[in-house]
Every structure is written in C-alpha cells, then in structure tokens.
Amino acid sequence: MRNREWMQDLTIPMDYCDNYGVCGPYGSCSTATLPNCECLTGFEPKNPGELNQYSGGCRRVKALDCGLEEGFLKFSSMKLPDTENALFHSSMSLWECELACKGNCSCTAYANPNITTNGVGCLLWFGDLIDIREYPLNGQDLYVRLAASELLGFVASKRLNKKNRVLIVVISTSSAAALLFAVVYACKKKKKMPHMKVKETWYGLDKKNTSVQVEDVKELPFFSLHEILKATDDFSISNKIGEGGFGPVYKGILEDGREVAVKRLSETSQQGLDEFKNEVMYVAKLQHRNLVKLYGYCIRGNEMILIYEYMANKSLDTFLFDESKTSMLDWPCRFQIIHGMARAILYLHQDSRLQIIHRDLKAGNILLDADMSPKISDFGLARKFVGSDTFTKTKKVVGTYGYISPEYAVHGKFSIKSDVFSFGVLVLEIVSGKKNRGFSHQDHSDNLLGHAWRLYKENKSIELMSACLRDSFILSEVLRSIHVGLLCVQHHPEDRPTMLSVILMLISEGVLPEPKQPAFFTGESHREAPSVLSVDEYMITQVYAR
Structure with missing residues (x-):
C-alpha cells in the first residue's frame, strides 16, 4: 500500500474471548463459564440489570483514595491487560515493581511479564485494565490495586474468588511508608513515555519508623538497587573512596559509562530521611x-x-591538610577555589530559585573535579529561607566543629551570615593550609582565627600563608584573601559582609573595611571579651563532629 498502513482483511478468533476487550474495563473473560464475562474481584458491572450487563465493563466497588493502606489482589493464570497505557522497566524485581506501583496513585496494577527471568522485569499499568482473560494452563500473575476498606472486607468475610485463586497482597502502614520516591523510574523513562504522569508527592520512613511526606522529586531519576550494585561491584571495598556523616562513598560506573560517586547511608549515621x-x-x-x-x-x-557526578580529586581537605599533597595546590589554584566557593554560595543565597542556607560548609564538603575547580556538596543539613538576612532558630544545632558561627552554636540562630562565617574559616584554612579546629602555636593558645587576627593586628598577615606557596603566591591576593576571611568571621553577624560584597572585595583593588575581633578568639590580651556566650538553657545542641 502507498500509505504503508496495515488493513484488516479477515479475522478469525479462536474463541469468544479472543475478541479484543470483549468484557470491557476490569472485566475478565473465560471460556469455561457462562456468561463468559465477569468482573474482577473488587469490581462490579457498570450496567447491572441489563441483558448484557458486562457490555460497559466494570467499575470499582470502593474508590481509591491513595491512602497508605491500599494494596493489591493477586490474580493468577491470567492474560495480562492491554499495554497501551503501561510502562515496562527491564531491571526491576517484582518487589521493586510493587513499590513503584504503590508509590504512584495513578498506577492501577503491576506484573512481571517475563516468566523466564526469575522475577526480573516490571510492567505497570496506568488507567483502566482492558482485554483480560483467564489462561488456566499458562497464564501469568496480575496484581490489581484496591482500596484498603475493600481488602479488609475480603479478609473479614473470606469472600475470596477461589476460581481466580486470588491472594491478597497488602502493604501495611509501616512498610508502605518505606516507599520513599519509589516511582521516579517514570522520570528516568519520561522521554520514552510522554503520556506518563508522575505524582509529585511520595512517602518515606523517618528515624521513628513513621510516615514522612516528601514533595516534588519528579526532576530526579530513580536508580534500582540492582543498577547500583552492578555499578559499584556490590559496594566493593576497593571502590570505596571516602566516608562522611551520611555514610561511605563508593566510585561506580553506570551502564552508560558515566563515572559516579555513590553515597550510601550507614547504619551508624546520625543522619537519615x-x-x-x-x-x-x-x-x-x-x-x-x-x-x-x-x-x-x-x-x-x-x-x-x-x-553524584564523580569528582576525580575528591575533597579539598584531602589536599589541604595532607603534607604530601598540599604543595599540589599552588596559589592560583587556591585563589580559584576561593572564588568558586564564593560564587556558589552567592548563588545559593541570592540567585537560585530556592534560597538556601547550606549550614555545613567545610573543607570536606568542597569537592574538586579533574581541573581542580571546586564544587560544594552535601546539602543534607541545608534549609530554605525567605528574605536576604532572616534569622531562623532551631533547638537542634547541627554542623561541624570549627566551622559553626557563634550565634548558631550558642543560641541555635542561623542565617546567610552563618554560611559567610564558615566561608571565612575556609578562606583562612586555604591560605594557611591549617585546620581551624586543632590548630596550635608554640607562642599562644589561639585557634586559627585568633592566630590570623593576632598577625593582622601586628601587620604580619603574610606569615599566615603556607610555606609551600612561596614560589607561586601573589602578595596582594594573599593579603586581600586574609582580610576578607577576617571580615567573614567577625563575632557579630551584622558585621559580616554578604557574599556579593565578598566577591566584589576579592576582585577589586579598593580599600577594605577594618575587621573586628573574630568569634571564638582566645588571646590573652582580650580576656575581657568572652569567647563564647553562655548557653541557652532551653537549647539542645547536637553538633556533628565529622
């Protein structure tokens, strides 16, 4: 034919049930019964009382409400429904398939279509189930979603359809809560299945094993555990590249060849959902x-x-505080890292569609790519905020010793100026190659901030610079960086600059404002100024030492 389309010339059904959709939506056809059509368990005819009551198909006895107690009835020995409104995922197990369907309110049924792969492969239906029939000898299992009340009613009255060998599969509240983000496979296949609509709210378990709502994750792909295990060689110790507060991190290679960093929550982690x-x-x-x-x-x-994307040079602290590697970071590289961090924090505070306070900026959370460009990671403690300088108070102080601002550590108050403080600490660490926490000096007991302040007051700031930078440093850039770092770690948040001001000061050559005494300064000549205010008796502090 010219239009290259198929024309139906003659059809010869083997039996009545071979006719497409003869029993309508949710109707099942069987040649062993009269009438040949009947509704699936949990459904009833749309047109009861009519001569052919199944002509319009079937409807639910109880409507779905997307509650956590909804579950599935298992129908055995069935021909699977028409797949026009179905999605296939080749690497999902039957358990993952169940989770995926449970997590999407539009999903009406699921099945493993490939009976030869020992449970691997998943079909999910969205919308009415059409063209179902019984195949007693070589049929397959079909799991159909039903309302919680309907399932409970079947249990109580024992009204199970023995002919279809129906088995109730109910996910309890606690196990259903474990379905966090289970259906974002749809995001992963979105381009191939444009008719798929993904629900934007999912549920998961918190540390107390209770349900927690998670919103709007449609933009992020879901990977099956099978894919992750294959990428990391079953979390092989040889692929482990680090460990943080969340848990161990492994290098992996996806099927498409991308190198990735896989961060796995550990059982002992203080973090969670x-x-x-x-x-x-x-x-x-x-x-x-x-x-x-x-x-x-x-x-x-x-x-x-x-x-995550894989960072070839791991984190900043692996170079900065390792005597054998610190010389690999020359001054141009360090100045580039300072600039990159500042731009990223400004983006978080001001230019992103979400205004974010990171709350855990530290050398271990600054990753370095193959070109030594910095990338901020680990947003587990991040918080959204409204306004340019709004304070928020919490009773649970989280973060890392040495980088936390005084108002946050003492009173639980955090703002964008908390991140500015952490940035200032990072700048001084990058210049000196020394950690703020644990810093020691033979002539005094100051921490790194106090030592930098002391040198600044004595007009000796250049002595803060790491000795390995002597062959690469630019004096004006080093002094300006130290000056900006001291402005960022001032005790009172209102004295600290915004990140926009920080960037302008780093790239300009103008006169900078005089910094005031930094927080946590312990110099003997400043004993009258308390290093830390008294702790609010109503505040519970929980600082992560990571």
Whole structure:
C-alpha cells in the first residue's frame, strides 16, 4: 500500500474471548463459564440489570483514595491487560515493581511479564485494565490495586474468588511508608513515555519508623538497587573512596559509562530521611558550575543511596591538610577555589530559585573535579529561607566543629551570615593550609582565627600563608584573601559582609573595611571579651563532629 498502513482483511478468533476487550474495563473473560464475562474481584458491572450487563465493563466497588493502606489482589493464570497505557522497566524485581506501583496513585496494577527471568522485569499499568482473560494452563500473575476498606472486607468475610485463586497482597502502614520516591523510574523513562504522569508527592520512613511526606522529586531519576550494585561491584571495598556523616562513598560506573560517586547511608549515621530528602529535593533544583551534580537516588528497604557526578580529586581537605599533597595546590589554584566557593554560595543565597542556607560548609564538603575547580556538596543539613538576612532558630544545632558561627552554636540562630562565617574559616584554612579546629602555636593558645587576627593586628598577615606557596603566591591576593576571611568571621553577624560584597572585595583593588575581633578568639590580651556566650538553657545542641 502507498500509505504503508496495515488493513484488516479477515479475522478469525479462536474463541469468544479472543475478541479484543470483549468484557470491557476490569472485566475478565473465560471460556469455561457462562456468561463468559465477569468482573474482577473488587469490581462490579457498570450496567447491572441489563441483558448484557458486562457490555460497559466494570467499575470499582470502593474508590481509591491513595491512602497508605491500599494494596493489591493477586490474580493468577491470567492474560495480562492491554499495554497501551503501561510502562515496562527491564531491571526491576517484582518487589521493586510493587513499590513503584504503590508509590504512584495513578498506577492501577503491576506484573512481571517475563516468566523466564526469575522475577526480573516490571510492567505497570496506568488507567483502566482492558482485554483480560483467564489462561488456566499458562497464564501469568496480575496484581490489581484496591482500596484498603475493600481488602479488609475480603479478609473479614473470606469472600475470596477461589476460581481466580486470588491472594491478597497488602502493604501495611509501616512498610508502605518505606516507599520513599519509589516511582521516579517514570522520570528516568519520561522521554520514552510522554503520556506518563508522575505524582509529585511520595512517602518515606523517618528515624521513628513513621510516615514522612516528601514533595516534588519528579526532576530526579530513580536508580534500582540492582543498577547500583552492578555499578559499584556490590559496594566493593576497593571502590570505596571516602566516608562522611551520611555514610561511605563508593566510585561506580553506570551502564552508560558515566563515572559516579555513590553515597550510601550507614547504619551508624546520625543522619537519615530528613537529610536524604534535603539532598534529593534541593540539589535536584540547583544548577551551578560550582555545585556538585546529583544524578539520581535509590531507596529500597533500609537502603538510602545518592548518586553524584564523580569528582576525580575528591575533597579539598584531602589536599589541604595532607603534607604530601598540599604543595599540589599552588596559589592560583587556591585563589580559584576561593572564588568558586564564593560564587556558589552567592548563588545559593541570592540567585537560585530556592534560597538556601547550606549550614555545613567545610573543607570536606568542597569537592574538586579533574581541573581542580571546586564544587560544594552535601546539602543534607541545608534549609530554605525567605528574605536576604532572616534569622531562623532551631533547638537542634547541627554542623561541624570549627566551622559553626557563634550565634548558631550558642543560641541555635542561623542565617546567610552563618554560611559567610564558615566561608571565612575556609578562606583562612586555604591560605594557611591549617585546620581551624586543632590548630596550635608554640607562642599562644589561639585557634586559627585568633592566630590570623593576632598577625593582622601586628601587620604580619603574610606569615599566615603556607610555606609551600612561596614560589607561586601573589602578595596582594594573599593579603586581600586574609582580610576578607577576617571580615567573614567577625563575632557579630551584622558585621559580616554578604557574599556579593565578598566577591566584589576579592576582585577589586579598593580599600577594605577594618575587621573586628573574630568569634571564638582566645588571646590573652582580650580576656575581657568572652569567647563564647553562655548557653541557652532551653537549647539542645547536637553538633556533628565529622
């Protein structure tokens, strides 16, 4: 034919049930019964009382409400429904398939279509189920979604359809809560299945095993645990590249050849679902050259896994505080890192569609790519805020010793100026190659901030610079960086500059304002100024030493 279309010339059904959709939506056809059509368990005829009551198909006895107690009835020995409104995922197990369907309110049924792969392969239906029939000898299992009240009613009255060998599969509240983000496979296949609509709200388990709502994760791909295990060689110790407060990090290679860093929540971690939610919801929406890119996530049972772009040079602290590697960071490289961090923090505070306070800026969370360009990572403790300088108070102080601002450590108050303080600490560490926490000097007991302040007051700031920079440093840039760092770590947040001012000061040659005494300064000549204010008796502090 010219139009290259098929024309139906003659059809010869083998039996009545071979006619397409003869029993309508949710109707099942069988040649062993009269009438040949009947409704699936949990459904009733749309046109009861009519001579052919199944001509319009069937409807639910109880409507779905997307509640956590909804579950599935297993129908055995069935021909699977028409797949026009179905999605196939080749690497999902039957368990993952169940989680995926449970997590999407539009999903009406699921099945494993490939009976030869020992449970691997997943079909999910969205909308009415059409063209179902019984195949007693070589049929397949079909799991159909029903309302919680309907399932409970079947249990109570024992009204099970024995002919279809129906088995109730109910996900309880606690196990259903473990379905965090289970259906973002749709995001992963979105381009191939444009008719798919993904629900934007999912549920997961918090540390108390209760349900927690997670919103708007449609932009981030979901990876199956099978894919992650294959990429990391079953979390081989040889692929482990680090460990943080969330858990161990492994290098992996995806099937498409991309190198990734796989961060896996450990059983002993102080973090959990809240931090996992932050990473997934925030990082997916943040796009900046100096922010690490999150490729996707995986969750199954107690496993919570995040998949990032791989950073060839790991984190800043692996170079900065290692005597054998610190010389690899010359001054141009360090100045580039300072600039990159500043631009990324400005983006978080002002230019992103979400205004974010990171709350855990530190050398270990600054990753370095193959070109030594910095990328801020780990948004598990991040918080959204409204306004340019709004303070928020919390009773749970989280973060890392040495980088936390005084108003946050003492009173639980944080703002964008908390991040500015942490940035200032980082600048002084980058210039000196020394950690703020644990810094020691033979002539005094100051920490790094106090030592930098002392040298500044004595007009000896250049002595703060690491000795390995003597052959590469630019004096004006080093002194300006130290000066800006001291402005950022001033005790009172209102005295600290914004990140926009920081960037302008770093690239300009104008006169800088005089810094005031830094927080946590312990110099003997300043004993009258308390290093830390008294702790609010109503505040519970929990600082992560990472």
